[in-house]
Amino acid sequence: MLEPSVDDLQTKISSKYTLATIAAKxxxxxxxxxxxxxxxxKSNxxxxxxxxxxxxxxxxxxxDSK
Known part of the structure; x- marks a missing residue:
């Protein structure tokens, strides 16, 4: 997968782990x-x-609001 790039996605969600979890869910x-x-x-x-x-x-x- 080329688009969107991981670098671009990390401007929205900084943690790669959180990004992977949210994308899978x-x-x-x-x-x-x-x-x-x-x-x-664009993706199928x-x-x-x-x-x-x-x-x-x-x-x-x-x-979370603490």
Whole structure:
């Protein structure tokens, strides 16, 4: 997968571990529902589509308020 690049994705979510976890969870949701939050995704694969959603800021990490 070339797009979006990991460097670009880390501007949205700084932790690679968190990014991988969110992408995997969202990819399962896309597979089950067939609903993608971005218009005309470039990727045909669920993980790629999930990462495109992260890049488009449709999927993000909710920070804990302490």
């Amino acid at each position: 969202r990819a399962r949701e896309i597979q089950e529902t067939d609903r993608v939050l971005v218009d005309h995704p 694969k669920y993980v790629g589509q999930a990462l495109e959603e992260v890049m488009a800021e449709k999927v993000f990490v909710k920070e």
